Amino acid sequence: MGNLNKEIRDGDHPDITEERLKSTFDTHKMAAQIYNSQRAADRRNEITSAVLKIPELQDIKPLPFLSREEKVEEAARKIGILSEHLYDLVNVNDGAELYHLNNVVIGGEGNPLALHGVMFIPVLQAQATDEQKKKWLYRAMKREIIGTYAQTEMGHGSNLRKLETTATYDKATEEFVLNSPTTTSMKWWPGNLGKSTNYAVVVATLIINEKDYGPHSFMVQLRDENTHKPLPNIEVGDIGPKMAYNATDNGFLKLNHLRIPRTNMLMKHVKVEKDGTYIKPPHAKMSYSAMVHVRAHMNNTMAYFLASSLTIAVRYSSIRRQGHINPKEPEVKVLEYQTQQHRLFPHIARAYAFSFAGAETVRLYEKVKKDMESGETELMADLHALTSGLKSVVTYLTMQGIEQARQSCGGHGYSMASYISEIYGIAIGGCTYEGENMVMLLQLARYLMKAAKAVKEGKKVEGLVGYLSAPDNRHSLIDRTPEKSYDTYLKTFEHIARQQIFRAFDKLEKMLTSGLPHSEAWNKCSVELTRASRLHTRLFIAQAFARRVHDVVDFHIKEALDDLLHLHLNYELLDVASYALEDGHLCGEQMNFIRSELYRSLGKIRPNAVSYVDAWELSDMELRSVLGRRDGHVYENLYKWAQNSSLNRTDVLPVFEKYLKPLMMSARKNSKL
Ligand SMILES: CCCCCCCC/C=C\CCCCCCCCCCCCCC(=O)SCCNC(=O)CCNC(=O)[C@H](O)C(C)(C)COP(=O)(O)OP(=O)(O)OC[C@H]1O[C@@H](n2cnc3c(N)ncnc32)[C@H](O)[C@@H]1OP(=O)(O)O
Numbered sequence: 001m002g003n004l005n006k007e008i009r010d011g012d013h014p015d016i017t018e019e020r021l022k023s024t025f026d027t028h029k030m031a032a033q034i035y036n037s038q039r040a041a042d043r044r045n046e047i048t049s050a051v052l053k054i055p056e057l058q059d060i061k062p063l064p065f066l067s068r069e070e071k072v073e074e075a076a077r078k079i080g081i082l083s084e085h086l087y088d089l090v091n092v093n094d095g096a097e098l099y100h101l102n103n104v105v106i107g108g109e110g111n112p113l114a115l116h117g118v119m120f121i122p123v124l125q126a127q128a129t130d131e132q133k134k135k136w137l138y139r140a141m142k143r144e145i146i147g148t149y150a151q152t153e154m155g156h157g158s159n160l161r162k163l164e165t166t167a168t169y170d171k172a173t174e175e176f177v178l179n180s181p182t183t184t185s186m187k188w189w190p191g192n193l194g195k196s197t198n199y200a201v202v203v204a205t206l207i208i209n210e211k212d213y214g215p216h217s218f219m220v221q222l223r224d225e226n227t228h229k230p231l232p233n234i235e236v237g238d239i240g241p242k243m244a245y246n247a248t249d250n251g252f253l254k255l256n257h258l259r260i261p262r263t264n265m266l267m268k269h270v271k272v273e274k275d276g277t278y279i280k281p282p283h284a285k286m287s288y289s290a291m292v293h294v295r296a297h298m299n300n301t302m303a304y305f306l307a308s309s310l311t312i313a314v315r316y317s318s319i320r321r322q323g324h325i326n327p328k329e330p331e332v333k334v335l336e337y338q339t340q341q342h343r344l345f346p347h348i349a350r351a352y353a354f355s356f357a358g359a360e361t362v363r364l365y366e367k368v369k370k371d372m373e374s375g376e377t378e379l380m381a382d383l384h385a386l387t388s389g390l391k392s393v394v395t396y397l398t399m400q401g402i403e404q405a406r407q408s409c410g411g412h413g414y415s416m417a418s419y420i421s422e423i424y425g426i427a428i429g430g431c432t433y434e435g436e437n438m439v440m441l442l443q444l445a446r447y448l449m450k451a452a453k454a455v456k457e458g459k460k461v462e463g464l465v466g467y468l469s470a471p472d473n474r475h476s477l478i479d480r481t482p483e484k485s486y487d488t489y490l491k492t493f494e495h496i497a498r499q500q501i502f503r504a505f506d507k508l509e510k511m512l513t514s515g516l517p518h519s520e521a522w523n524k525c526s527v528e529l530t531r532a533s534r535l536h537t538r539l540f541i542a543q544a545f546a547r548r549v550h551d552v553v554d555f556h557i558k559e560a561l562d563d564l565l566h567l568h569l570n571y572e573l574l575d576v577a578s579y580a581l582e583d584g585h586l587c588g589e590q591m592n593f594i595r596s597e598l599y600r601s602l603g604k605i606r607p608n609a610v611s612y613v614d615a616w617e618l619s620d621m622e623l624r625s626v627l628g629r630r631d632g633h634v635y636e637n638l639y640k641w642a643q644n645s646s647l648n649r650t651d652v653l654p655v656f657e658k659y660l661k662p663l664m665m666s667a668r669k670n671s672k673l
């Protein structure tokens with residue numbers, strides 16, 4: 001039998017090899033859990049190996065040394081090369097393969113086709129008629145045209161019903177007139193809108209006979225297909241540098257009474273007839289499908305960002321030696337410190353948890369998508385509630401985890417050589433895009449309040465909120481849990497979520513009964529409501545993790561995942577325990593039990609720490625991190641990396657002659673006086 005950890009190679013840093021030799025599980029088999037099948041895990045590695053053989057696909061230099069223009073150019077250059085090799089490298093119908101290819105070759109900072117693949121094509125698939133698909137979708141799939149999804153405006157992103165861009169139907173010419181009447185009505189933010197795309201699905205408020213029908217989707221050609229010059233009545237450009245994503249040209253768009261044919265409205269589910277008759281869709285929010293598509297996949301992209309930063313931090317922590325635990329022994333790896341373990345390991349568990357919750361979400365999404373094809377919309381509300389909560393909780397916890405990973409690398413974590421700050425910047429965009437987190441937590445809260453009302457009225461609720469009708473124990477039995485049975489933990493999470501949901505419900509009801517209008521009462525309860533949504537979502541994540549561990553067959557993988565789950569449940573419970581202490585569901589003694597289980601878990605995880613992150617099988621090419629190198633040879637490569645700095649091109653910079661020398665000369669002269 002070979003090594004269980006598949007990353008071991010001759011010549012690696014002995015400290016990291018020592019870690020890998022301790023692995024109790026086969027890291028490639030674990031990758032099959034993370035990526036949902038052995039085949040998917042194999043394909044990732046095959047794609048990486050194939051990419052490594054194509055010299056033109058390698059980074060010209062470390063990305064942090066590129067200017068914004070160079071980043072945009074570099075991403076576009078690689079997209080060009082990728083086009084030549086695409087069909088040899090991946091199955092183009094497999095989103096996971098494309099995403100992996102993107103991460104290895106281009107990375108997270110963006111590329112000209114990002115929104116094309118993530119939103120433009122999905123919105124056409126879901127909302128275009130067959131005729132419209134023939135006209136645009138197939139051309140888009142062949143990349144004859146490049147598109148984006150232009151919804152957000154300078155003045156409005158969250159509140160879609162107040163989008164100012166109008167699409168007014170002109171019956172006489174059978175056209176829509178698209179107009180941005182104000183500065184704030186300009187589209188502002190859409191990815192790749194600024195410079196790369198020549199088409200966009202523009203979301204605008206539909207007006208027929210002066211009646212407002214709310215946001216609808218329209219296909220708009222922005223630029224000439226040959227010259228790429230903006231078409232008449234269109235102003236379009238880049239919105240400038242951002243915290244991260246700087247290889248992406250997020251853009252602005254002003255439409256000046258632009259006329260488009262009636263048939264450019266996406267009409268699979270909703271229609272405007274020639275005479276202006278409006279035929280409504282089977283469900284009012286069907287046109288929001290592109291957002292739900294991205295939200296459903298965000299658990300996995302966030303898990304990936306979190307796992308990337310943890311891979312960097314854990315590998316580095318295994319070669320970084322500083323300080324002593326036993327003064328008679330050599331300096332220890334910083335990974336030996338309990339504080340370092342507590343800082344990193346719970347986030348490793350979260351990355352796994354998000355990936356497992358993500359797999360369940362994508363399954364539900366695929367089902368709803370299929371149902372919608374035939375006009376069936378029953379599960380749309382469940383999916384919207386689930387993805388709204390997960391999107392918010394997972395992005396927020398990912399942000400926390402990445403920042404802890406950065407700090408755990410000390411000074412070198414702050415250097416772009418770690419690349420963690422870039423990953424952080426990319427990931428935290430997710431707290432805002434696809435619905436600002438608070439706004440989306442409040443969407444889930446609407447669903448939870450409906451369920452709570454039903455329960456109060458004596459009705460039985462099922463599915464994601466089924467626990468609200470289930471019997472509850474007055475006191476948690478958590479310290480009477482047999483090993484490897486997590487039922488009592490999950491029951492405690494259920495109790496906490498249930499209590500908070502009803503607390504928010506009761507508060508809201510009381511205000512409504514006192515005569516406060518619904519929207520005001522809602523606002524006054526909104527902090528409690530968002531708490532309810534978070535607790536409900538964290539319960540779902542814990543349940544999804546437990547369901548996955550339950551289903552695993554391989555003994556060693558199951559055992560390793562079980563250790564992570566144990567850590568997860570104890571850590572998360574401590575994080576939310578105040579809710580259960582308030583009503584005496586948990587007592588002080590049980591808190592001590594949870595704490596001691598948590599510390600025991602850290603010790604259990606420690607020998608496998610490097611293997612848990614190695615199991616994500618993130619290559620050096622995609623990590624782009626000196627600290628996270630697979631071989632552990634960090635220090636000599638940090639020095640090499642710094643040689644890329646343009647400041648090192650000459651020994652003396654012109655600023656010396658210009659500013660520093662006169663400053664020092666004058667200071668010296670003055671001190672002689
Ligand atoms: C050469 C080739 C090489 C190729 C190689 C590589 C190729 C690349 C391949 C892959 C690349 C991968 C690269 C990855 C890059 C990743 C990039 C990141 C992408 C970033 C994208 C970001 C995009 C955006 O941000 S788009 C804009 C998003 N905007 C929002 O999310 C707005 C948020 N607001 C809302 O959604 C709504 O306003 C709202 C939901 C808050 C409220 O809507 P409303 O006003 O219409 O609602 P009402 O109040 O009237 O009603 C509420 C009611 O409706 C129900 N509801 C709402 N939404 C839904 C829904 N979607 N489904 C079902 N029901 C819904 C809600 O539940 C309420 O119901 P009630 O019953 O309670 O009334």
Ligand SMILES: Cc1cc2nc3c(=O)[nH]c(=O)nc-3n(C[C@H](O)[C@H](O)[C@H](O)COP(=O)(O)OP(=O)(O)OC[C@H]3O[C@@H](n4cnc5c(N)ncnc54)[C@H](O)[C@@H]3O)c2cc1C
Binds near residue numbers: 156157188250434439
């Ligand atoms: C990296 C990135 C990429 C993006 N890509 C795209 C894209 O491709 N296409 C596109 O169309 N858009 C895109 N966007 C825009 C993005 O979708 C919006 O910025 C986002 O939906 C938030 O809307 P907003 O900016 O209006 O926030 P605001 O709503 O202005 O948020 C400001 C504050 O107000 C609060 N708030 C607002 N409404 C409520 C409420 N009802 N209740 C309580 N609090 C509230 C929020 O919680 C927040 O704290 C992108 C944004 C980013 C950062």
